Amino acid sequence: xxxxxxxxxxxxxxxxxxxxxxxxxxxxxxxxxxxxxxxxxxxxxxxxxxxxxxxxxxxxxxxxxxxxxxxxxxxxxxxxxxxxxxxxxxxxxxxxxxxxxxxxxxxxxxxxxxxxxxxxxxxxxxxxxxxxxxxxxxxxxxxxxxxxxxxxxxxxxxxxxxxxxxxxxxxxxxxxxxxxxxxxxxxxxxxxxxxxxxxxxxxxxxxxxxxxxxxxxxxxxxxxxxxxxxxxxxxxxxxxxxxxxxxxxxxxxxxxxxxxxxxxxxxxxxxxxxxxxxxxxxxxxxxxxxxxxxxxxxxxxxxxxxxxxxxxxxxxxxxxxxxxxxxxxxxxxxxxxxxxxxxxxxxxxxxxxxxxxxxxxxxxxxxxxxxxxxxxxxxxxxxxxxxxxxxxxxxxxxxxxxxxxxxxxxxxxxxxxxx
Ligand code: EPZ
Numbered sequence: 001x002x003x004x005x006x007x008x009x010x011x012x013x014x015x016x017x018x019x020x021x022x023x024x025x026x027x028x029x030x031x032x033x034x035x036x037x038x039x040x041x042x043x044x045x046x047x048x049x050x051x052x053x054x055x056x057x058x059x060x061x062x063x064x065x066x067x068x069x070x071x072x073x074x075x076x077x078x079x080x081x082x083x084x085x086x087x088x089x090x091x092x093x094x095x096x097x098x099x100x101x102x103x104x105x106x107x108x109x110x111x112x113x114x115x116x117x118x119x120x121x122x123x124x125x126x127x128x129x130x131x132x133x134x135x136x137x138x139x140x141x142x143x144x145x146x147x148x149x150x151x152x153x154x155x156x157x158x159x160x161x162x163x164x165x166x167x168x169x170x171x172x173x174x175x176x177x178x179x180x181x182x183x184x185x186x187x188x189x190x191x192x193x194x195x196x197x198x199x200x201x202x203x204x205x206x207x208x209x210x211x212x213x214x215x216x217x218x219x220x221x222x223x224x225x226x227x228x229x230x231x232x233x234x235x236x237x238x239x240x241x242x243x244x245x246x247x248x249x250x251x252x253x254x255x256x257x258x259x260x261x262x263x264x265x266x267x268x269x270x271x272x273x274x275x276x277x278x279x280x281x282x283x284x285x286x287x288x289x290x291x292x293x294x295x296x297x298x299x300x301x302x303x304x305x306x307x308x309x310x311x312x313x314x315x316x317x318x319x320x321x322x323x324x325x326x327x328x329x330x331x332x333x334x335x336x337x338x339x340x341x342x343x344x345x346x347x348x349x350x351x352x353x354x355x356x357x358x359x360x361x362x363x364x365x366x367x368x369x370x371x372x373x374x375x376x377x378x379x380x381x382x383x384x385x386x387x388x389x390x391x392x393x394x395x396x397x398x399x400x401x402x403x404x405x406x407x408x409x410x411x412x413x414x415x416x417x418x419x
Contacts, residue, residue, distance in 0.1 A: 001390055001391055001393070002390075002391075002392045002393060002396075002415065002416065003388050003389060003390045003391075003392055003415070003416035003417075004377060004380075004388070004389045004392050004395075004402075004403060004413055004414070004415060004416060005386060005387075005388050005413070005414055005415075005416045006362075006377065006380035006381060006383075006386065006387045006388075006389070006411065006412065006413045007362075007385075007386050007412035007413075008360070008362055008380055008381055008382055008383035008384060008385060008386070008387060008412075009245075009382070009383075009384060010245060010381070010410050010411055010412055011245050011246050011247045011410070012241055012242050012245045012247035012248075012249055012381070012406070012409040012410050012411060013247050013248055013249060013409060013410055014249060014250075014408060014409045014410065015249065015250040015251070015252060016238060016249065016250075016251055016252070016405045016408060016409060017251075017252045017253045018230045018231055018234055018235045018238070018251055018252070018253045018254050019043070019045040019046075019069075019230070019231055019234060019253075019400055019401065020042075020043035020044055020045045020069070020227075020228035020229065020230065020231060021045075021190060021193070021228060021229050021230060021231035021232065021233075021234075022045060022047055022049055022050070022231060022233075022397075022398045023163070023188070023190045023231075023233070023305075024189075024190040024193040024194065024228050024229050024231075025041065025044050025045065025050060025228045026049060026050070026053055026093055026096070027096050027167040027171070027190070027194045028041060028193065028194060028197045028226070028228060029041070029050070029053045029054070029057065029071070029073065030053070030096045030097045030099070030100045030167075030171060031100060031171055031174075031194065031197055031198055031201070032057070032062070032073040032075050033057070033060070033062070033075050033078065033097065033100035033101060033103075033104055034075075034100050034103055034104050034171065034174055034175060034198075034201070034221050035075060035201050035220075035221035035222065035223065035224070036075055036076050036078070036104070036220075036221075037074070037075070037076060037221070037222060037223040038072065038073070038074045038076075038223045039071075039072075039073045039075070039201070039223065039224050039225075039226070040070065040071070040072050040073075040223075040224070040225040040226070041070065041071045041073070041225075041226055041227075041228060042069060042070050042225070042226070042227040042228065043069055043227045043228045043230075044066075044069050044070065044071050044228060045069075045231065045400045046069070046400035046401065047396065047397060047398055047399065047400045048393070048396045048397050049091050049093070049397045049398060052087055052090050052091040052094070053091070053094065054066070054071070055087060056083055056084075056087050056094055056097055057073060057075070059080065059083070059084055059087065060078045060079075060080050060081070060083075060097075060101075061077045061078040061079045061080055062074060062075045062077065062078055063077060078104075078105070081101050081105055081107050081108050081109060082108070082109040082110070083097050083098070083108075083109070083110040083111075085111040085142075085143075088110050088111045088112075088113050089111070089113075091397075092113030092116055092121055093113075093164060094110065094113070095110060095113050095123055095126060095164060095168065096164055096167050096168050096171065097110065098110050098126070098130075098144065098146060098168065099126075099130075099167070099168035099169065099170070099171030099172040100171040100172075101146075102130060102135055102146045102148070102151065102171075102172050103151065103171050103172045103173070103174055103175045103176065104175060106147065106148045106149060106150060106151065107145075107146060107147045107148070108145075108146050109143055109144065109145045109146070110143070110144055111142050111143050111144075112139075112142050112143070112144065116369070117330070117331075117333050117368045117369040117372070118328040118329075118330065118331045118369060119328045119329040119330045119331070120329065123144075123164070123165075125158055125159065125160065125162045125165035126162075126164065126165045126168045126169075127139075127144065129154075129156045129158075129165060129168065129169045129172075130146060130168075130172060132154040132155075132156050133148075133151045133152060133153070133154045133156075133169075133172055133173065133176060133180065134148050134150070134151055134152045134154075135147070135148045135151060135172075136148055150176075150177055151172055151173070151175070151176035151177065152176055152177050152178050153173060153176050153177065153178030153179040153180040153181075153215070153216075153217055154180055154181075155180075155181045155183070156169055156180065156181065156182050156183065157183040157184055158182065158183065158184040158185060158186075159184070160184075161184050161185060161186040161187065161211065161298045162186060163186040163188050163190070163191065163298075165186075166182060166185045166186040166191055166213065167186075167191065167194055169182050169215075170182070170191075170194060170195065170198065170205060170208075170213065170215055173215035173217065174198055174203045174205070174215060174217065174218065174221070175217060175218065175219075175220075175221070176215075176217040177217055178217055179214060179215065179216050179217065180214075180215040180217070181212065181213070181214050181215075182212065182213040182215075183211070183212055184211055185207070185210070185211050185212060185213045186298060186299070187209055187210060187211055187298065187299045187300065188209075188298070188299040189209065189229060189232065189255070189258045189299065190229070191208050191209060191213075192208040192209035193228065193229045194208065195207075195208030195209075195213070196208070196226075197224065197226050198221075200224045200225075200226050201221040201222055201223075201224045202218060202220070202221045202222045203215070203218060203221060204216040204217075204218055229255065229258075230253050230254050230255055230278075232254070232255065232258045232259050232262070232303075233303065233305045233306060233371070233398070234398075234399060235251050235254045235259060235262075235280065236259060236262040236303070236306045236309065237306070237309050237371075237374050237378070237399075238251055238405065239251065239262065239263070239266060239271075239273070239280065239282045240266075240309045240310065240312070240313050240378055241378055241381055241406060241409065241411075242271075242282045242283075242284060242409075243266060243269065243271050243282060243284045243288070243313055244284075244288075244312065244313050244316060244378050244379070244381060244382045245284070245381050245382055245411075246284045246286075247283075247284055247409070247410075248281075248282070248283040248284065249281075249282060249409055250279060250280070250281045250282075251279065251280045251281075252278060252279050253278055254278055254279065254280050255278065256275040256276075256277075256278070256279075256280060259280070260300065261300060261301060261302045261303060262302070262303070262306055263275070263280070265291060265294060265302065265310065266282065268289070268291050269285070269288045269289050269290075269291060269313065269314070269317055270284075270285030270287070270288055270289045271283065271284055271285060272285070287318055288313065288314075288316055288317035288318065288356070289317055289318060289319065290314060290317045290318060290319030290320055290321040290354075290356055291310075291314060291317070291321045291322075292321070292322065293321075293322045293323075293324065294307070294310055294314075294321070294322070294323045294324070295323075295324040295326060296323075296324070296325050296326055296327050297326060297327070298327065304325060304326075304327040304328060304331065305371050306371070307323060307325055307331060307371070308331070308334045308371045308372045308374065308375035309371065309374055309375045309378055310323065311323060311334065311335065311338060311343075311345070311352060311354060311375060312334075312338060312343075312375040312376070312378040312379040312382075313378070314354045314356065315338055315341075315343035315344070315345065315354055315356065315357060315360065315379065316356055316357065316358075316359075316360065316382060317354075317356040318356050319355075319356055320353060320354065320355050320356070321353075321354045321356070322351060322352070322353055322354075323351070323352040323354065324350060324351050324352075325350045325351075325352070326350065329350070331369075331372075332347050332352055333368040333369060333372055334367075334368070334369075334371075334372030334373075334375045334376060335347055335352060337365040337366060337367075337368075337372070337376055338360075338365075338375070338376070338379055340363050340364075340365050341360040341361060341362070341363050341365060341376075341379050341380070341383050341387065342357055342359065342360045342361045342363075342383070343357060343360060343379070344356075344357050359383075359384055360379055360382055360383035360384065361383055361384055361385060362380065362383045362384060362385030362386045362387040363383075363387060363388075364387075364388040364390065365379075365380075365387065365388070365389055365390070366389075366390045366391050367389055367390065367391040367392055367394045367395055368391065368394065369394055370394050370395060370397050370398045370399075371398075372394075373389060373391065373392060373394045373395040374395055374398075374399060374402070376389045377389055377395070377402065377406070377413070380413075381406065381411055381413070388416060392415075403415055
């Protein structure tokens with residue numbers, strides 16, 4: 001079990017470049033299965049979820065080489081269609097590999113992705129969509145086995161704009177016979193990035209980023225070279241690092257238009273935020289102001305992946321703030337750890353009531369999920385004294401350079417011994 005040790009109280013200043021987006025690169029890597037050719041992907045982040053996805057592709061028979069932030073994937077030699085259970089357990093979003101296997105090979109098998117610290121994480125919308133496209137799904141001993149001669153295009157209405165289900169349907173529909181239309185599709189920017197990647201391979205998809213996506217099936221796909229979009233959640237996390245330490249930082253390689261829900265809340269707490277093309281500059285106020293309500297919603301609403309980080313920030317804001325988590329049923333595991341640092345937080349089911357305190361005190365706290373862990377690091381940066389965050393494997397799933405980037409900005413943070 002690894003840990004980060006943080007000596008809080010340092011005001012962060014400086015400039016950091018933002019890496020490629022975890023939630024864009026994972027479906028894009030799954031999409032490389034579809035072509036049976038070479039795909040070159042630039043701006044890949046150095047995160048453990050990407051390592052897991054590479055392991056999955058190698059298990060299926062792909063050749064994958066990595067050169068710093070560039071991945072070269074050759075999917076011509078795939079000869080297995082089952083994702084090993086141990087890898088699905090490691091990363092539940094590997095379920096999107098199923099759509100690509102089904103799309104190209106008309107078969108695939110993955111074990112049921114378990115629940116996780118955020119809740120049950122069902123995949124009923126994925127399964128229903130595959131059935132609508134003509135797949136025969138057998139759910140046997142915790143495995144989902146899909147077989148079909150040929151997938152056919154279908155009109156699919158998603159009961160919830162699920163990101164993963166939208167991506168899986170896109171991957172299954174690219175080589176299907178006929179046209180697939182997704183209504184009530186997820187509108188996250190990562191969906192548009194996946195569409196752009198697939199179209200660069202020769203797919204015919206439009207509407208990515210809107211609530212209706214149209215996929216016209218094609219016969220085959222070509223080799224492709226592509227650069228992944230920047231990670232808006234890492235960017236939002238780093239902006240809060242500047243805000244919570246009373247600092248002033250700049251981020252480069254960001255897409256400002258994708259971060260409006262985040263930057264508007266940062267202005268609401270009193271930060272001065274300036275945007276200029278692919279750069280964002282933030283200056284913290286003398287004292288942070290509470291926010292009446294943060295309600296997490298599908299894009300373009302306030303992102304659930306920024307909820308924990310904002311809870312850490314609001315712990316130090318004057319007054320009482322309310323957070324309503326509407327996307328996941330239990331995404332507050334970080335609250336009890338923030339309370340150990342001196343925060344005043346009350347939970348009522350999906351609602352968190354945060355009464356700002358003057359100061360957090362360093363302590364040993366435990367990360368239980370990716371964004372909750374990042375929130376504990378943010379709180380530690382502001383806390384008086386030393387904070388040790390344990391179980392930082394969770395954080396490395398989505399942050400490839402958190403310690404080095406925070407150090408670059410002046411934080412006293414370093415990796416603890418394996419405990
Ligand atoms: C993606 O997860 C992201 N992960 C999550 O980011 C993000 O929080 C989430 O979208 C919402 O934006 C990746 O992209 C790898 P969903 P996903 O399907 O696809 C329910 C992070 O920290 N649902 O949009 O799993 C589900 O239970 C991670 O980077 C069903 O009911 O999210 C949840 O309540 C965490 N049935 C809601 O929809 C289904 O079949 C949102 O899930 C599928 C989902």
